[in-house]
Amino acid sequence: MSKQGLRNLKESAVRTFFLMNGVLTIIILVGIFALLLYSAVPAFREVKIGEFLTSTSWDPTSPVKAEYGILSMIVSTVMVTLVAVLIAFPIGLGVAAYLSDVAHWRVREIVKPIVEILAGIPSVVIGFLGIVLFGPFLAGLFGRTNGLNALNGAVLLAIMALPTIISISEDSLNAVPAAYAEASLALGGSRWQTLVRVKIPAALSGIIAAFMLGMGRAIGETMTVLMATGNARSFPHGLLDSVRTMTSNIAIELGEVPYYTTHYYALFAIGLVLFIMTFGVNLVADLVLSKYQEREQ
Amino acid sequence: MFYEKYKKLIAWAQLGLALVFTPILIAQGRKMIQVKGSDTMINLVQVLAEEYMNRTPAAKIAVLGGGSGTGITALINGTTDVADHSREISTKEINQMWEKGVKPRTFTIAVDGLSIIVNEKNPITKLTMDQVGAIYRGDVKNWRAVGGNAQPISLYGRQSNSGTYTFLQETALKNKNYSSDVKEMNGNAQIIEGVLSDEAAIGYVGVGYVLDKTTGKPMKGLKVLLIAKDDKAESFSPMDKDAVDTGKYPISRGLYQSTNGKPGADIAAFIQFELGPDGQKIVEREGFYPIGAKYTQENAKNLK
Numbered sequence: 001m002s003k004q005g006l007r008n009l010k011e012s013a014v015r016t017f018f019l020m021n022g023v024l025t026i027i028i029l030v031g032i033f034a035l036l037l038y039s040a041v042p043a044f045r046e047v048k049i050g051e052f053l054t055s056t057s058w059d060p061t062s063p064v065k066a067e068y069g070i071l072s073m074i075v076s077t078v079m080v081t082l083v084a085v086l087i088a089f090p091i092g093l094g095v096a097a098y099l100s101d102v103a104h105w106r107v108r109e110i111v112k113p114i115v116e117i118l119a120g121i122p123s124v125v126i127g128f129l130g131i132v133l134f135g136p137f138l139a140g141l142f143g144r145t146n147g148l149n150a151l152n153g154a155v156l157l158a159i160m161a162l163p164t165i166i167s168i169s170e171d172s173l174n175a176v177p178a179a180y181a182e183a184s185l186a187l188g189g190s191r192w193q194t195l196v197r198v199k200i201p202a203a204l205s206g207i208i209a210a211f212m213l214g215m216g217r218a219i220g221e222t223m224t225v226l227m228a229t230g231n232a233r234s235f236p237h238g239l240l241d242s243v244r245t246m247t248s249n250i251a252i253e254l255g256e257v258p259y260y261t262t263h264y265y266a267l268f269a270i271g272l273v274l275f276i277m278t279f280g281v282n283l284v285a286d287l288v289l290s291k292y293q294e295r296e297q
Numbered sequence: 298m299f300y301e302k303y304k305k306l307i308a309w310a311q312l313g314l315a316l317v318f319t320p321i322l323i324a325q326g327r328k329m330i331q332v333k334g335s336d337t338m339i340n341l342v343q344v345l346a347e348e349y350m351n352r353t354p355a356a357k358i359a360v361l362g363g364g365s366g367t368g369i370t371a372l373i374n375g376t377t378d379v380a381d382h383s384r385e386i387s388t389k390e391i392n393q394m395w396e397k398g399v400k401p402r403t404f405t406i407a408v409d410g411l412s413i414i415v416n417e418k419n420p421i422t423k424l425t426m427d428q429v430g431a432i433y434r435g436d437v438k439n440w441r442a443v444g445g446n447a448q449p450i451s452l453y454g455r456q457s458n459s460g461t462y463t464f465l466q467e468t469a470l471k472n473k474n475y476s477s478d479v480k481e482m483n484g485n486a487q488i489i490e491g492v493l494s495d496e497a498a499i500g501y502v503g504v505g506y507v508l509d510k511t512t513g514k515p516m517k518g519l520k521v522l523l524i525a526k527d528d529k530a531e532s533f534s535p536m537d538k539d540a541v542d543t544g545k546y547p548i549s550r551g552l553y554q555s556t557n558g559k560p561g562a563d564i565a566a567f568i569q570f571e572l573g574p575d576g577q578k579i580v581e582r583e584g585f586y587p588i589g590a591k592y593t594q595e596n597a598k599n600l601k
Contacts, residue, residue, distance in 0.1 A: 059474055059475075060457075061457040062474050063466065063472040063473070064474055131490070136494060139494075145448070145496045145498065146451055146491065148480055231482075232452075232479060232480050234478045242480050252456050255367060256370065256456075258370055259374075
């Protein structure tokens with residue numbers, strides 16, 4: 001074979017290899033969705049889908065009557081996630097702005113790696129901190145006897161979402177062309193005005209992506225909330241109630257459930273609802289992102 | 298000719314096969330006994346297994362937790378040799394076993410007085426079974442209603458795969474639903490953690506968990522409640538061996554191990570050790586109670 005032919009062959013082999021990788025991720029995603037759907041649907045032979053989504057009582061092993069309502073869990077998940085992001089986002093954006101605009105480069109060189117190390121702390125460790133450190137602190141602060149509640153979980157999730165939010169926001173602030181800031185300063189804008197009115201709007205698509213990815217991190221996290229929120233099945237009436245999120249419930253019950261029972265299928269149905277929720281969040285993030293990118297061009 | 302050409306290749310293949318299969322063969326020769334189930338029993342069975350392995354170096358036993366339900370499910374699915382369970386096998390599970398051809402043999406290896414615990418700051422010292430049931434069903438929500446401080450009761454419990462969860466539901470709760478406010482913890486140790494740090498807490502654990510092994514008394518910061526069968530009956534402590542043995546303590550129970558069919562020689566030897574005098578001494582040291590004559594007979598029958 002000629003040298004040229006060999007090269008072409010190599011080229012197309014490499015191209016096919018990368019194409020296959022791309023196709024593989026799609027196959028995996030579709031496969032997971034199909035498996036979830038396949039395992040979830042049999043649950044609705046016995047449980048009405050409306051009841052499943054709107055009833056607040058979940059007690060599949062009840063000796064009286066097995067109940068499969070996941071509304072409490074949906075509300076708990078949304079509550080814990082939203083509060084976590086509301087705590088993490090302002091702090092994260094503040095740190096990002098500090099690192100990109102205010103901090104001395106030496107400080108930045110120290111703080112950035114530390115933020116990245118924070119991302120590497122295992123969720124079990126953070127959950128443990130919630131039990132021994134933060135829970136008792138919250139209990140004392142609010143005059144409760146224990147701190148195993150939604151707020152505890154939300155704060156811990158906020159800590160876990162911070163590195164994502166900081167890194168991505170900072171990158172997008174740094175990516176704003178220097179000319180933007182220079183123009184603003186030349187027109188007599190203060191550094192604060194430059195940051196808030198010029199740089200942040202210019203970096204908005206990245207910042208929104210950071211927000212959404214932080215939310216994705218929080219919504220799917222299991223171990224931390226499992227350890228810190230108390231896992232009571234009741235409908236939450238406030239942040240100081242003990243709550244059980246969808247992920248916690250799956251983690252708690254999937255290990256023990258007898259296979260191919262309604263309970264088993266119902267747990268997959270919860271997984272499916274969670275999948276749809278995270279898919280929705282990502283879809284909205286993508287739509288917002290592409291809209292802003294269009295406007296910039 | 299052919300052989301000559303590929304000699305090297307065949308040699309390599311042989312080496313490769315040997316490398317892959319030898320460890321598998323070795324592992325099969327030294328068979329590991331799998332024990333899985335009850336969280337209440339895990340510490341006890343682990344100590345028993347360690348002691349047994351010290352005496353019988355050829356034996357290999359792996360003890361896992363997960364809850365009684367998990368252990369029994371594993372026995373049904375054939376993924377464990379021995380299931381630990383702190384409740385009896387349910388009819389539903391028996392049916393599943395028959396479907397899969399699993400014929401359980403059950404051994405009682407120890408006796409437990411399920412202990413209802415509160416924080417030491419709680420002035421309550423005793424409850425009746427009805428009161429325990431009402432508290433865990435959520436009918437009684439404040440300690441004042443049972444003679445304590447005016448403070449909302451903070452409920453700690455186990456998850457539904459726990460034998461202890463089912464046992465209390467069948468006895469004190471009279472087969473009614475648990476309150477949805479129960480904070481469901483992962484095991485006995487976590488319930489103790491919760492009750493130690495929560496003044497208004499109530500929790501339930503196996504008696505072996507409340508004992509501080511260095512002092513022989515209940516753990517500091519915990520209070521073990523006396524429990525009465527009803528309003529008129531006298532109340533007893535789960536730390537009272539006689540009361541648990543005679544059943545005067547109303548929530549005493551056996552701790553069981555089940556095998557699929559008659560246990561094989563190596564498993565039977567381990568069970569015999571557990572049931573023998575040395576094993577039962579360990580049971581007592583771990584804070585549980587040795588088995589009485591009635592169980593001993595049943596066990597002997599099942600070993601044959």
